[in-house]
Amino acid sequence: MNDPADNKPPSFWQMLHSVMAAAFGVQSGKNRTRDFSHGKASHFLLMGLLFTLVFALTLYGIVTLVVHLAGV
Template structure:
């Protein structure tokens, strides 16, 4: 076991907490927010290190994809029933 130098503070691992959110963090935060299950830790990370632009863009893209998927499902069901 390596002795710790008392004059040096312990090194803490904050690789994701102190950096700006990555593309996947934004995607996961957007999906979590859409379902209402965003953790407090992730919400704080998003507000502390993220800019609003990528989150707005991700929200708009998610909303458009959601509408397209629902419209496609409804259209497919209506065609299958012959309506």
């Protein structure tokens, strides 16, 4: 059966889940197919860049905190 929900573009949370899963290499085939058939590449590129920036800044913050607490 053709579910009308399958023809809608992915929501923000579905895109975020897909970007995070792809970043860690655990993206499912079903989600990848949905993303390529109904999503816009520009949205995924922007979300991927933002995810990478937030991830890098988080790592930087953790390292800075650890170094500060270690008294180095």
